[in-house]
Amino acid sequence: MAVILVTGGAGYVGSHACKALAAAGHEPVCFDSYRTGWREAVRYGPAVEGNLLDAASVREAIARFAPAAVMHFAALSLVGESVRDPGLYWRANLTGALNLLEAMREEGVGALVFSSTAAVYGACDAALIPEDAPLRPDSPYGSCKLAIERLIADFERFHGLRAGVFRYFNVAGADPEGEIGEDHRPETHLIPIMLEAALGRRPEIVVYGDDYPTEDGTCVRDYVHASDLARAHVLGVERLLAGGEGFTANLGAGRGLSVREVIERAGEVVGRPVPHRVGPRRPGDPARLVCDPSRARQILGWRAERSDIDAILRDAWAWMRRGGYGA
Ligand code: UFG
Numbered sequence: 001m002a003v004i005l006v007t008g009g010a011g012y013v014g015s016h017a018c019k020a021l022a023a024a025g026h027e028p029v030c031f032d033s034y035r036t037g038w039r040e041a042v043r044y045g046p047a048v049e050g051n052l053l054d055a056a057s058v059r060e061a062i063a064r065f066a067p068a069a070v071m072h073f074a075a076l077s078l079v080g081e082s083v084r085d086p087g088l089y090w091r092a093n094l095t096g097a098l099n100l101l102e103a104m105r106e107e108g109v110g111a112l113v114f115s116s117t118a119a120v121y122g123a124c125d126a127a128l129i130p131e132d133a134p135l136r137p138d139s140p141y142g143s144c145k146l147a148i149e150r151l152i153a154d155f156e157r158f159h160g161l162r163a164g165v166f167r168y169f170n171v172a173g174a175d176p177e178g179e180i181g182e183d184h185r186p187e188t189h190l191i192p193i194m195l196e197a198a199l200g201r202r203p204e205i206v207v208y209g210d211d212y213p214t215e216d217g218t219c220v221r222d223y224v225h226a227s228d229l230a231r232a233h234v235l236g237v238e239r240l241l242a243g244g245e246g247f248t249a250n251l252g253a254g255r256g257l258s259v260r261e262v263i264e265r266a267g268e269v270v271g272r273p274v275p276h277r278v279g280p281r282r283p284g285d286p287a288r289l290v291c292d293p294s295r296a297r298q299i300l301g302w303r304a305e306r307s308d309i310d311a312i313l314r315d316a317w318a319w320m321r322r323g324g325y326g327a
Pocket of ligand 1: 118119190205208219
C-alpha cells in the first residue's frame with residue numbers, strides 16, 4: 001500500500017485514477033481546487049483543497065501526507081480555450097507543474113506520473129503515432145504540456161526524479177459502476193455532447209467538417225475508456241515505486257473512428273438517432289490522430305480492455321442519464 005498524492009483528483013481522469021488506486025490497495029490523497037473538479041467525485045481517500053498556483057498549499061499537503069509518489073492531473077485542458085488565451089494556459093499549467101516539482105523536491109518525493117496529451121504531436125502523417133513521432137503541437141495547450149514534459153526531464157536528469165509520462169488520446173466513457181464520470185461545464189467533447197443531443201438536452205451537434213482526407217471526410221480519433229486509462233496509471237506508479245525506470249507512453253486503443261462512425265454507433269447503443277448537421281471545420285483539428293499503444297504494452301503490460309466504442313458509449317450514457325454530479 002502506498003500513499004499517492006493526486007492533483008486534480010476531483011476531475012474527470014483524476015477521479016478515475018483515485019478509484020483505480022484504491023481498488024489496487026493504495027491510498028489516493030486528492031489535491032484539488034474544485035475550479036473544475038467536483039467534491040462528489042472525491043470518494044476513495046482523503047482530500048485537501050488547494051491550488052498549485054499557491055506553492056505553499058501543495059508543499060503543506062505533501063509534508064502532511066508524505067506520499068510515496070504524485071500523480072499530476074490538475075491542469076486547464078481545453079484546446080480551444082488555450083488558443084483564445086495562451087497566457088492563461090502557460091501561467092496555470094506551467095507554474096502549477098513547477099510549484100509541484102519544487103515542492104516534491106523539497107519534501108523528498110522522487111516519483112511522478114504526469115498526465116500529458118496527444119496534443120504534443122499536432123498533425124501527424126503516421127497511421128499509428130509512436131512516441132518518437134515529431135513533437136509539433138498545434139495549440140498552446142499542447143505546447144505547454146510539452147514544455148512540462150521537458151521540465152520534468154530536467155528534474156529527472158539533474159535531481160534524480162523518476163517520472164512516467166502518459167500521452168492520452170481521446171479519453172471518454174465513465175466508471176462502469178456509475179460512481180464517477182465526465183462532467184465538464186461547459187462540455188465541448190464529442191461523446192458527451194452527442195449523448196446530450198440524443199437526450200434532447202441540446203438540439204443537435206455540429207460535425208466539424210466532412211471534407212477531411214479520411215474515408216468519410218470526418219476527423220478520425222482514438223477513443224480510450226477512462227477506466228482503462230486509470231489502470232495504466234496504477235501500473236505506471238507501481239513500476240516507479242518498485243524502482244523501475246521512468247518512461248513516456250501513449251495511451252489509446254490503437255484504432256481510429258471517424259466522427260460519423262461514432263455518431264452512428266451512439267444511435268445504435270442509445271436506441272435513438274443523434275441529431276446532427278455538418279458545419280465548418282474547427283480550427284486546429286488534425287484529420288487523424290490514432291495511437292500506437294505498443295510501448296505501454298511492452299513496458300507496463302497494459303492494454304485497453306474496455307475501450308470498445310460501444311462499451312465507452314454505454315458507460316457514458318448510463319452516467320449521463322443519471323444527470324452527472326449535483327443531480
Ligand atoms: N467534434 C465535432 N463536433 C463537436 C465536437 C467535436 O465534430 O461538437 C469532433 C472534433 O472535430 C474531433 C472529434 O470530434 O474530430 C473529437 O473532438 P473532441 O473535442 O472531443 O476532442 P479533441 O480531439 O479535440 O481533443 C481531445 C482532448 C485533448 C487531447 C486530444 C488528443 O480534449 O485534450 O483529444 O487527441 F489533446
